[in-house]
Amino acid sequence: MATTLQPSLPSRPLLRLRLASPGSLPHPIDGAWWPSSYDLPTELPLLLAGLPRAWGRITSVTVNGAAWTLAPGRMLVLDQVVRLHRSTSLSAPHTICLLAPNRGRWDLLVVPPDTPQDTAEPLMAAAAGGTT
Template sequence: MTSPAPRATRTPAATPAEQSLRLRMKPSTDTTRHAGYVDGGWWPRTRDLSDELPALLAALTDRLGTIERVAYRITEWAPAARRIDNDGRRVKLGGFHHQGANTVDVSGSSGTRVTLLVIPPDTGTRDAEAIARTSATAQNLDTTIALLAITGAR
C-alpha cells in the first residue's frame, strides 16, 4: 500500500511589506547628517504608497522617532490616501508637484527629516543596487539625476 502523493500547495505572493525592504541609508552621524542631496536610496517594488510605506516607515523609526509626515512628488506615484496608519499612529501624506523628482521626504516627531532617492521600481536589479549603494555612501554629494544615471557596471 502506498501513501497518497502530497498535494502541491501554492504559496500566495508576498506583499511588498512582507518582502525585504530595499533601502540603503548613509550612516547616521553628525558629519553625514546634511551631506549631499539625499540620505540614502529606496527601491520600492511598486508606485503604490499604501503598499510600500509601512515597511519603510518601520525601518526609519529608529532614526526619526515617531513618523509624522511623508512628502512625495504627486506625479510619480499612484493616487494615495492623505493619511495612513503606522503602528497605531496617523502619518500625513503630502503629494506635491514641487517635491524633488525621484525623492520622498520622511519627517519624524523629533524634527529630523530624511530625503530618500526613489529608485524607479522598474530599474534592473544590478543598476538599482549600484544606485542605492552609491546614494548611501557617507561622502556622496551626487544629485538625484547623477545617481539615477549610474549603471551596475560602475
C-alpha cells in the same frame, strides 16, 4: 508512510533600503529606497517598519505627486496616523521626505520600481555614501 505537506506561508516583501552611515556631517540624501511599485498605501508601511528606531515615529511623508498612485491624505501605519503630502515642487522629483517631530527630517532617493537590479544597486550605494 504518508507525508503531510505544510502550506507555504506568504513571504514578506523584501525592503530594499540603504541608509547613509550616521555621522557628524548632514547628508543631502540620507539613503535610497527601491520600492516594488508606486502604490504608496502598499509600499509605505514596509518602508516605515524598516527604518531605524532612532529616527522616531514618522508622522508626515511627502512624495512626488506625479510619480505615485493616488493615496489618501492620511494613513494608519504601525498604529499611528501618517499624513501624506504630494508635491510636484520637490527639489528632486525622485525623493521621499520623512518627518518625525522633535527628531528630524530624512530625504531618501526613490529608485524607480522598474529599474533593473544592476542599475539600482549602484544608485542605492551612491545615495548611501558608499561605493559598489
